[in-house]
Amino acid sequence: MSAIFExxxxxxxxxxxxxxxxxxxFKDLPYAPxxxxxxxxxxxxxxxxxxxxxxxxxxxxxxxxxxxxxxxxYHDEDESSFQLVDTTKVQKPIYxxxxxxxxxxxxxxxREKRQQAQAxxxxxxxxxxxxxxxxQRQLRKWQKQFGKQMQEQMKKVQIKHRNASVQVKDTWVVIxxxxxxxxxxxxxxxxxxxxxxxxxxxxxxxxKAYDRVTTKNEKKLxxxxxxxxxxTTTDDPNIRQLSKKTGNVFATDSILSVLMCLCRSxxxxxIIVSKVGKILFFDKRDESDFDLPTVSxxxxxxxxxxxxxxxxxLALEATYINHNFSQQVLKMGDERxxxxxxxxxxxPEEQSEIxxxxxxxxKWDLGNGIELVCRCEHDCATFGPNGELQFMNVKALxxxxxxxxxxxxxxxxLDTQRGAVLATELKNNSCKLAKWTVSxxxxxxxxxxxxxxxxxxxxxxxxxxxxxxxxxxxxxxxQQINLNMDNSWGILRCIIDICMKQKDGKYLLMKDxxxxxxxxxDIPNNSFESEDENDxxxxxxxxxxxxxxxxDDDDEVHDATVAEEEEVDESIVESVVVQ
Numbered sequence: 001m002s003a004i005f006e007x008x009x010x011x012x013x014x015x016x017x018x019x020x021x022x023x024x025x026f027k028d029l030p031y032a033p034x035x036x037x038x039x040x041x042x043x044x045x046x047x048x049x050x051x052x053x054x055x056x057x058x059x060x061x062x063x064x065x066x067x068x069x070x071x072x073x074y075h076d077e078d079e080s081s082f083q084l085v086d087t088t089k090v091q092k093p094i095y096x097x098x099x100x101x102x103x104x105x106x107x108x109x110x111r112e113k114r115q116q117a118q119a120x121x122x123x124x125x126x127x128x129x130x131x132x133x134x135x136q137r138q139l140r141k142w143q144k145q146f147g148k149q150m151q152e153q154m155k156k157v158q159i160k161h162r163n164a165s166v167q168v169k170d171t172w173v174v175i176x177x178x179x180x181x182x183x184x185x186x187x188x189x190x191x192x193x194x195x196x197x198x199x200x201x202x203x204x205x206x207x208k209a210y211d212r213v214t215t216k217n218e219k220k221l222x223x224x225x226x227x228x229x230x231x232t233t234t235d236d237p238n239i240r241q242l243s244k245k246t247g248n249v250f251a252t253d254s255i256l257s258v259l260m261c262l263c264r265s266x267x268x269x270x271i272i273v274s275k276v277g278k279i280l281f282f283d284k285r286d287e288s289d290f291d292l293p294t295v296s297x298x299x300x301x302x303x304x305x306x307x308x309x310x311x312x313x314l315a316l317e318a319t320y321i322n323h324n325f326s327q328q329v330l331k332m333g334d335e336r337x338x339x340x341x342x343x344x345x346x347x348p349e350e351q352s353e354i355x356x357x358x359x360x361x362x363k364w365d366l367g368n369g370i371e372l373v374c375r376c377e378h379d380c381a382t383f384g385p386n387g388e389l390q391f392m393n394v395k396a397l398x399x400x401x402x403x404x405x406x407x408x409x410x411x412x413x414l415d416t417q418r419g420a421v422l423a424t425e426l427k428n429n430s431c432k433l434a435k436w437t438v439s440x441x442x443x444x445x446x447x448x449x450x451x452x453x454x455x456x457x458x459x460x461x462x463x464x465x466x467x468x469x470x471x472x473x474x475x476x477x478x479q480q481i482n483l484n485m486d487n488s489w490g491i492l493r494c495i496i497d498i499c500m501k502q503k504d505g506k507y508l509l510m511k512d513x514x515x516x517x518x519x520x521x522d523i524p525n526n527s528f529e530s531e532d533e534n535d536x537x538x539x540x541x542x543x544x545x546x547x548x549x550x551x552d553d554d555d556e557v558h559d560a561t562v563a564e565e566e567e568v569d570e571s572i573v574e575s576v577v578v579q
Contacts, residue, residue: 180516186490200341247373251282260488268513376443390446399454
């Protein structure tokens with residue numbers, strides 16, 4: 001028999017080309033919606049397998065959103081009752097697979113625990129079941145109460161406010177308010193090298209035996225009874241004389257270091273600004289804590305106790321440690337380096353009791369007619385590797401409790417992981433270390449020596465031991481702590497320009513105790529009478545003729561200031577030792 005050929009039915013479209021109607025086998029077959037901008041392959045692909053390949057994920061992407069299944073069917077009336085029988089497994093992206101598996105494992109473990117608990121409950125009697133339920137209920141109650149207590153404690157820590165360094169009176173007027181973000185963007189580059197105007201005092205030499213001190217052969221911190229002078233700017237007789245000859249802005253290195261590192265400060269501080277004609281004097285208040293080094297000021301959880309570890313008592317302890325450590329590490333003897341002129345703050349009978357210190361009065365040209373004169377300090381001297389004379393500043397870092405200092409125990413990690421100890425100190429005392437570095441840079445010191453001093457017992461703040469020492473070059477250490485001197489000079493210049501625009505009088509520059517803001521207040525001239533008396537003395541001295549009376553007045557002010565400073569130092573030492 002011959003093969004039978006049945007020709008297909010062909011529809012003849014008289015009005016155009018293509019079929020007139022859909023073929024019988026393709027009637028009522030749904031397909032994914034598409035627009036004119038979609039690819040033709042998407043319209044003609046009925047299998048839906050081509051674009052499931054990850055390489056062609058977005059090949060047939062549509063404006064209607066994610067690509068639906070080809071055979072998805074929707075109807076207005078029976079949409080909720082319709083169920084699609086599709087056994088194909090949808091492949092998920094790689095980044096979701098592990099997460100789903102983790103969640104499944106977690107749910108599986110919880111299910112197993114629940115089954116074990118139910119199984120154990122089935123074994124227990126009725127009384128035991130009730131006791132177990134009560135125990136679980138009480139446990140959940142305790143957990144809830146403990147969580148609330150922790151939240152309340154966190155709120156208390158956050159809400160606790162710090163006190164201002166000086167009480168702001170209603171008569172004070174705010175002239176200028178400067179926030180730290182704006183000040184941190186200032187810059188004053190290319191500051192010329194300073195000019196030395198005057199050198200006085202004498203320093204002893206550093207004992208290099210303390211470089212070999214470790215945690216295994218620690219040395220006890222000894223008490224050295226010496227006099228430390230912390231004279232403010234306008235009480236300095238040398239600055240009084242220099243103000244008549246050169247410069248129009250006068251300050252000390254401790255005051256300038258606070259101003260130049262103010263963006264790192266957290267605690268409140270204040271500085272008195274006196275404007276006389278075209279001259280500015282930056283002073284500290286007599287009865288302030290300006291010279292006390294802070295402890296853990298920039299830590300994540302700064303000290304807030306009211307007892308032995310309060311911020312004030314820790315600052316007194318740090319002052320006691322720094323005073324004694326800076327003198328203990330020196331070679332006690334007659335060998336000294338003399339700067340030429342005698343100490344301007346020492347009495348003749350006190351020469352043997354004065355701490356080792358050398359003063360250097362230096363002048364910087366900040367541009368636009370601003371000439372800054374600053375009194376800088378050196379703590380001691382030493383000899384370099386080639387026998388050259390080098391000047392050094394000696395400071396002490398103190399450990400008061402390793403639990404509150406980042407968990408780094410100095411006795412176990414100082415010899416093997418000194419970098420970790422220093423990194424923790426840089427975090428907890430960023431402002432203090434920056435101020436010490438700036439003071440060394442202003443003085444032109446060749447080295448800065450750090451001593452690691454710790455309490456013998458965490459609950460005894462009167463006995464300490466030296467665990468080690470470390471020295472740096474100030475310029476290199478400034479780079480390690482990200483101290484930008486161009487920004488520091490820019491901040492100082494901004495403050496000087498704002499104060500220069502004001503009228504003659506007295507002003508107070510204060511850091512807000514709880515906000516990163518400093519404010520300049522216009523205060524009455526009768527505020528802080530002790531400063532006013534010294535200012536009056538200085539003005540009287542400037543009006544006198546060169547007949548010898550000027551030197552007598554300077555000596556009287558100088559003697560009163562030295563006696564006052566001795567009382568302050570003794571009170572600091574006594575308060576620390578008693579604790």
